[in-house]
Amino acid sequence: MSSRTYKDAIDCLNTLQSNAATLEASRASGGKLVLVAIPETIEYLGRIGYKQEDLNKLNVIHVTGTKGKGSTCAFTDSLLRHAKPEWKVGLFTSPHLVAVRERIRINGAPLPEEDFAKFFFEVWDRLDENTARANPETFLKPMYFKFITLVAFHAFLSLKVDATILEVGVGGTYDCTNVVPTPVVTAISALGIDHTAVLGKTLPEIAWQKGGIYKEGVPALTVDQPEEGLKVLRERAAEKKASEFVVVPMTPGLSEVKLGLSGLHQYQNANLAVHAAKTFLHRVAGITPAAELPDTFKTALEKSRWPGRCQMVQDPKHPNTVWFLDGAHTVESLDCCMQWFVSPDAALRKTGKESRHTRILVFNCTSGRSGSSFLGSMLAKAATQLQLFRSNEVSDELFDHVIFCTNVTYADGGFKGDLTTHAIADSDLAELKTQNDLAAAWRSLVPPFPKDRVHVLPSIEHAVATVRKLESGGPVDVLVAGSLHLVGGTMEVAKLAEVAL
Template identity: 80%
Template sequence: MATRSYKDAIDCLNTLQSNAATIEASRASGGKLIKVAIPETIEYLGRIGYSVKELNALNVIHVTGTKGKGSTCAFTDSILRHAKPEWKVGLFTSPHLVAVRERIRINGAPLPEEDFARFFFDVWDRLDQNQTRANPSTFIKPMYFKFITLVAYHAFLSLKVDATILEVGIGGEFDCTNIVPAPAVTAIAALGIDHTSVLGKTIPEIAWQKGGIYKEGVPALTVDQPEEGLKVLRERAAEKKASEFIVVPSTPGLSDVKLGLSGQHQYQNANLAVHAAKIFLHKKAGIEPEAGLSEIYVKALQKARWPGRCQMVTDPRHPSTTWFLDDAALRPIEGPSWPTRILIFNCTSGRSGRSFLETMLDQAASQLFLLKSKDMQEELFDHVIFCTNVTYADGGFKGDLTTHAIAESDLAELKTQNELASAWRSLATEFPENCVHVLPSIEHAVATVRQLESDGAVDVLVAGSLHLVGGTIEVADLAGVAL
């Protein structure tokens, strides 16, 4: 049989995506489907030839949280690679920006296409060859995220990594990453109301979910949390019989380090990573933890990268255009002239998008007032673009960015994008109507930016969806500077 390619793997993987109807059915179940995720994942793992005990060999640092878990993983990964350069360090995160293989990294680099394809089809074929299931109604193959998690376990075990940083997908207690019996360290980044809030969850309920990653005999770390969340996490640590519960204290000297990830909030994530790494390196490498930061830690924090998040890049083909990716802050207006400023925005729901836009405008207005900038709320942008996450103008997706989660009728009618535009008009009542653009694809949005570049310098903020950010990197040809 001919060798199966990376593209073949992505095509197969995309058949495992949940469609809009499946997602709605899961929500309607009240969480019942989520609660079978752990036993199902364990069964799938067994069907590809592994026991859960074998996952302990991965030497896992398990990280969850509402905000900052990905950044915490990136900092932790950088610290381990700098402290133990001879090690092979695995990193599993989600979602990806441009290529699925970004989710599974070895020593900071995404798996090469040929390696990803090889491990992918190992798992694919083993599930086909061993179809014995405890429940015959269970799918022969798991859905998208769970399948990639299995590929990550198989890749890391096959490559014999020395350490693994494992980021939770959603929640914690019932997430399919939560089957490792004895991770070395567990850590929880900031709690808050995120996309799970559509299910009406409160901070204590979210804390209960996140605290599900704590394990018996394993240090349970967290950043400082809202009081009601911290109480639940402390109770969960006791319930799970964690070896210790630590609200990580500040690290001397950390505030003086220029972090590789932008944003003041990253210091909290870096601090959590420092404490998790120190405990891990003490347990697994016998390195006594220092009170402050060694030169190795400082360099690691400076060199940490997490593409597409709070990132500012200059367009390689249009040097007068600057892209601000995810929630990176635009530069304040200074001097008699300034760039044309454009917002490209999308999210999964126009209704939740209104809240996001309102918060963004309110926070921008307060910051601009403090900076005594000429900007005011309705002058923050010259143009706003609401587009879908569809990659190309012909209606097609880049293979790695394909999604079936949005109803085709919603895409055809641009339902969410029109809801967002309506919300914008109600929030910024004086904003010029002809400067609000509702577009069917990311390629249309980038083309609009290119047209506006003829007027001079341009600053573009891309926010609301990492799939949108990844698609923009692809279409605007920013991979060389952003990834």
């Protein structure tokens, strides 16, 4: 490979994805494979030239949670950059929406393509050159997420960042980001039943996993949690010998700030970020935290951005269409999504026209999850919101059309390189099983809904094309939810990236 371009890097990265069969084997193991995740990550670090202790140089704020961890990271990133504009601040999050390099940011901007390719292939080559492994069965190269994590560590260390906000991938205890020996501060956003629910995890078990990021001598922060979860987090903090365990109180004046991220639930995430940033700045920069919210923090919170989460985007080329983008993919996050969407700030906004806009729902969720539960909770929340705002509408008629499509990017069955996934079984895609199940669930939940307005489609491009056809009838509001991959693909196909990212 002579060119070593960004595209080359993405092509190589996609070879490291687990296919659907591998993921199923992992689930069948009952989670036993995760037990070796941290030792393997440490070994991979050594093979690319780093000791585990080197990661302490990154000055890490480590964040996990079921919902809101990404938003908390975005708020924290903005707070640190505004408080210390001379600093170089690294941000590592997942997943990406349109381009992989979004996951690794410096001072708010994704790594440029050439920089991503440079750091990517340096890690790739070092793993090729140093093949000695403690366990011969360990893969020569790690799987997708762990490899990107290694690239992020390498990039941040090479660029000598002053601070790093590090978002956990899944869980906490066994997540590969949990190799940092001594973060500056750790923080846990709201707990709930997340992806691990497919393994039958209870809330206390999830809290145990998340609490695994707490470290000896490091402040352990959390938002207020259900008592059964809070009890476990408190015990984990004591077990890990955290320097303090803090259920963060609400910051005076925060409720008066108009946050850059929409949704009432974001105030909890912003509050956690404020406490994490204050603790960090005190420990690293010697800045004594004030009880009140500094003006720099207010500005930072107002200017925070986190694309694809409760985001309203005016279509740049189709002025009658407004996209409402939210990658919500748990019952709890979909509840927050509908609280935002069915409000005067979004779908119920005054448009100056007598008739309301045509509303379209574009939805997908991962195979194996209960589509009926998801869609039912969305309709129930919509009904509550409509009643709250004294609307004459009913939830069964909130949407005029519903579209259930796969996360495949293009109509020819292909993916944009950055959005390629091997985690969907070919049989599921061929039969559109998940999408047909969702359509059946919708018809069961809303029996009067016209059958010809329920669309089951094989790709995001098909979905966007259907939206375009419906635009001829007048102004259109489109809610895209259920999957961040779906939101990212929609940004790509509908050409929203330049205004949405």
